[in-house]
Amino acid sequence: MPTPFTDLSRLSLNQATTQHWSVRQAVEGCVRVGVPAIGFWRHKVAETGLQESARIVREAGLQVSSLCRGGWFDALTAEGRRKQLDDNRRAIEEAATLGTDVLVLVCGPAANRDLPSARAYVEEAIATLLPYAAENGVRLGIEPLHPMYTGDRSVIVTLEQANSIVQRLTHEYVGVVIDVYHVWWEPDIEAQIRAAAGRILGFHICDWLVPTPDMLNGRGMMGDGVIDIRRLRGLVEEAGYNGLIEVEIFNNALWEMPGDEVLQLMASRYLAHA
Template sequence: MIQTRREHVAPDRDRLAVHTMTTKPLSLAEAAEAYSRRGIPGISVWVEALEGMTTASAKQIVDDAGLKVPALVRGGFFCASDSVERQKRVDHNRNLIETAAELDAEMLVLVVGAEPGVALETQRGWVRDGIESILPEAEAANVKLAIEPLHPMYAADKSCINRIAEARVICDPIDHCLVGVAVDVYHVWWDPDLSREIKLLGEAERLFGFHICDWRVPTRDLLTDRGLMGDGCIDIPGIRREVEAAGFDGWIEVEIFSDEHWAADQGDYLDKIIQRYETHS
């Protein structure tokens, strides 16, 4: 286990949320019950967890468990060379905003997409156009739109926005209180400008979300081998101190893609998540 930690104070559990993708084998109902039973107050809902049910049914499940929903994950994917396809994606995001509002989710997280072979700057223009197109629906529903930069290894086909600085270039000209950034440590921990960018987000009041997990060394799979907090090289407590110094006081969301942990007993896994949250975040 790689440890690069500083002085640490155990966080309050009342800010802990877990993404349903973190416990992928569990249905929404199973996840909600398991989180609630362990005193986890927040559940960020992935759209995959809603398959086969109405939003009203999903909302009832969450409410019955006494949980809050920091985010609906994921919207975005605005990038496509064909203008008709781009419009379809914009319309899909409008529907997702409605779903987020029905779930009482604070925000819709946007993974913006990418199309191989197209200049990144061109694609970032599509992203800005897409966000501006759905902003009226976000305003009407009072749902925040949180751009999530993804690690550069995903620049070719998943996200043309890979640093916080690139997300800010989208946010700044739009200049709207509902458009901001979700900071996922897995994607941005390596950025030499991270401290400065977090501070700038805070000054502009655009720091909407904070996602945690760890970067394993060595990483066995670039998508599905994220580690529990403390199992890798990211200074999660240090980054958390920086986002909180920038004014962030929202949910600390655990988002882990892991074939290893998905194959484990999910109850034991959740117990480990809580323990690592309390000791390594």
């Protein structure tokens, strides 16, 4: 029998944590363990089908905390940029269909060595998408990634950078997504979380393992690493965020465990360490 957890009302399973599960398996697993929400990934939704995924989660009664991912603004040609913007518009539509108002943006790497231009284009692309996002009721959440991903995933690598874009755009449909894995190390994280007040669209948790076994797929379950998750959650809540908390863990060993065991562990660690 599942462990009788108590306060899981804000817990959400990010689908990356159970990488080998389909949409249906992840949703049914959440129901069995008592996790009230799920964050979807687009490739998983595509495998099941958008309308079918929306039906499955709706009939299960789960909330959808977010859809990942939009962004990836790294094209150098006009045609390439047009295609990327069109794909992001589709992502906005998918988020709305699934019943979430947050599309997480992984902003994309530099396609060449020109980091200033790459960062300028990220901001330009988000500005271009904002009217369509507002039309569909979907907010764009800029997720800064750890600097080790600058070369292959995102040129937005600090919460300060993400905050600066949000402040310049001054649009109610753009904000930040704070993932502890990516920002826990920032020397001025307290000030940057305060600066994000009113614009925090998501909060993701996991842990930083020492040593880190894999740069991409080496995140830890809460309590297994060195991040003070409770402190960061407290700062985020002081800044006004009271939404769902996603557990997003890329970990090869975890993916080989039975999914229900992963969710049981996730729920117990959430209560103990978040």
